Amino acid sequence: MRLWQRAVLAVFLYGSLALVHAGKVNVAVAANFAAPMQKIAQAFAQDTGHTALLAFGATGKFYAQIKNGAPFQVLLAADDEIPAKLVAEGRGQAGTVFTYATGRLALWSKQAGVVDDQGRVLHGPLSQQPQVKLALADPRLAPYGAAAVQTLTQLGAWPRWQSHVVQGENIAQAFQFVATENALLGFVALSQVWADGRVSQGSAWVVPQQLHEPLRQDAVLLQGGKDHPVALALMAYLKGERAKAIIRAYGYEV
Template identity: 55%
Template sequence: MKHRFASLSLLVASCFTLHSALADEVQVAVAANFTAPIQAIAKDFEKDTGHKLVAAYGATGQFYTQIKNGAPFEVFLAADDTTPKKLEQEKEIVAGSRFTYAIGTLALWSAKDGYVDAKGDVLKKNDYKHLSIANPKAAPYGLAATQVIDKLGLKDKVAGKIVEGQNITQAFQFVSTGNAELGFVALSQIYKDGKVTSGSAWIVPADLHDPIRQDAVILNKGKDSAAAKALVEYLKGPKAAAVIKSYGYEL
């Protein structure tokens, strides 16, 4: 009996050691709009694979500069498809690793209940003092916001009212703290399981701006990383897809 227990203990220890040896960390640069979904996905990813996801959040344009300057990221989840494509052309990624993991949705949002109407007419009424957007040069959601403003013919009207956040998180914070009455944010920041979770919002029709196709890539620093490959495969799977859709993204 003692021999059997000893053998069992040895087997469990061996399995644990093997699992620990195979487990790894993956350093991920994550577009700010995808903060909540990746945090939810990370829990299941770590539980299901044993690998640990270590994320940094920010603007896609800023991440591009950091990657070009040697930042230690192994996987990049961008807020657009042009930046990953550019990195691909510059031979900064593992060939064949680029894919679209989500298609983003833009929303006009206020922290005040009832402030934003279902058609976004509040934007045209121009009664607000400040309109928050993300930096359009660094953040794709900010660029989409400027496209909406242009398409609605409001560029001159809102020019003196725009406050820019460095990324979509800061743009959201300007509104959530009351420093701006309303702003353009990622729907994923205010949406969960089929409804807006706070304040009031207009979900911007997709035909008012270019599609926000969000691409992921394995960067060259992750070419030999089992955790990097596992994460990319996990993002393509059903568990991750369910989380992504629950935050208002299309696939």
């Protein structure tokens, strides 16, 4: 067999072997992390041949689903409490929890000029207009919603805005309320409105982190991912430089 024929055969055999070992992993992903995780999943597929099947939603809702036997192998939460709780309950694997990103909260309006870069709008006349709506995620289910309420409380603005609130089940739905202008402004994840190092549309205030509990977002390997090679590969991939670069590009800290 000639040298070039051997090279072609080697490439064919390597590709066939990769396909044989390619697999899938079911991943529950906090709604705020949808855009970066979609890009990470694409990179993961390119680099490993594996497929990450992604479901997006509120962390609190995923917790309930996992308790009821939902077939996820990995959870990428919007906080650090739920992964720790799952480990304590025996539904998560001890020693696998790590912080994959630290999120930032933003007050955002689709309209330019509505939100100033100091958040003074929260103390302005808009709160006196009954038709003005403020969107946020359900604070009982979504850490970003809890952070929004903490921010308003710290600023002494919660009483004036409480009657204006429209709640989304998760941060993705809160974002949609503002994006469709069913709410003039709302608290969203910075990653939802951030591109190329700036706010991509409308007007926004990046909330100082001292106004709310840190939005540390932890990953955990679930019971169903124990000894699952693709789940283990994804957990390792999230710690790699390619994934970290994507995460930073969406305004998260790593």
